Amino acid sequence: MSHAVGRIVVIGAGPAGTCVVDRICAGAPQPGGGRTVEVHVVDPAAPECETPYGVQVHVHRDRAIGLTESAGRQLVRLLGGRTLEADAVVLAQDRPGSGEHDVAARDGLLHLPGGPGHDLENVPAGEPVLVRGAGRAFTDLLAPLTVGRGGRFTRGRQGEPVYLPGGFEPLLYVGSRRGVPHHARPGYELAGEARARRFPYEGDERQATAKELAYAYYRELFTAHPSRTRTTWAAFEPAFVRAEPGGREMRALVTRSVPRFADRLHLDRLARPLRGMRFGDLAGLQRWMHGFLAADLERRADPAFSPDLALIRALREARPRMAGDPWFEGLFGLLADGPSLARQAELHALARAGIVTFIGAEPRIEQDEDGWRASGPTVPGLTRARTLIEARRLPSGPDGCADPLLAGLYARGEARHAAGLLDVRLPDGRLITGDGSVHDRRFALGSLTAAGGFATLLRRADAVARAVLSQVSEALVHAAA
Incomplete structure (x- = not known):
């Protein structure tokens, strides 16, 4: 009898990932009969895992950046260049900033995660506010925090917009990975012969x-x-x-x-x-x-x-x-994917008025007893604030998630979102695709899919684990045959 191996990839080693791995290990078949279950855990900060009896657990301290499919096999692409093949994949990574929000509330600070539902009314006037991200989500924040608070734009000598503060704006200190906002959309059309050309590639x-x-x-x-x-x-x-x-x-x-x-x-x-x-x-x-x-x-x-x-x-x-x-x-x-020329000109006016201050590239934002502090390689020193706003969402992914794997699923119609969360079928957590069908080999749970306490997470982890093992069991039967 040939030996069959069922492979499961769990992306994320936070609370959701840990729970689902535990339940998979608890429910996996015991050794014997020529069948083995492997669990591959992918997370840059994954801890070492004990290898439970009957289950091989492999830890990959790497980032999953892509998920595709070939002949029913799930292919998880890692940032380091490796590709993991699996019979089933569980998405259990956390939304960016989901943990920071709870810590901030506990310490009397304000942290607004990305996506819809920003409680901008609570952003304090006249105080420094850190903004992480300088793309479209950042641009969308500007109007409610400026003209929405009584400010207005007028015209300068050259026709350029000039911002007149209303007195209730926060002072926005903005940092992002590259340190600059998105370029404005061109205000003209092509004049030459537009024609694309594909080039073959060998490995790159x-x-x-x-x-x-x-x-x-x-x-x-x-x-x-x-x-x-x-x-x-x-x-x-x-x-x-x-x-x-x-x-x-x-x-x-x-x-x-x-x-x-x-x-x-x-x-x-x-x-x-x-x-x-x-x-x-x-x-x-x-x-x-x-x-x-x-x-x-x-x-x-x-x-x-x-x-x-x-x-x-x-x-x-x-x-x-x-x-x-x-x-x-x-x-x-x-x-x-930048703003219009008019919106970009207004951003420039807000920068000239001192409402928006850029703090450079690759900011490192940490929390201490006084609030949030930002530092980076572009300028020396620290920028401090008691409010942090996340503005890093990708338009092709769920609101508030800057995850390239999810962005790829959304762009290809292989996932969809509802109310800013990844849409799954309950209770088994199978992903719902853009056309409303259910994917048999892809699952998700945790902060990407729903809110809830620890008891809810345990129930969902148990249901997802049972469904994953059932799917892998079918694959093992076919492989053994």
């Missing part, structure tokens, strides 16, 4: 995608603005197609063909504009940020920069296959 889909994006960008530059190039598209294209993405030949080709630095595409610089930059104080960073916003408004309003729009369209075309990849999702949000 990101490099192939980067080349596709650059192809669309340079095609628009050469066909719509030939006076800013030293050669023709007919001469440039075949050399570009042959060149390795990001290699020396590619860089040399662009340098000799596109004379102006501002006309060359630098995806790395776009993705991390503050990388390696250090400022002596917040005031120095603000001067740089004001220049960044002014330049963005100018470039996104000028059709001379229509290659930027060609790049955005190429990002949108690539998204269905790249959804869930952290590199791609970050680039997409920054370049293709």
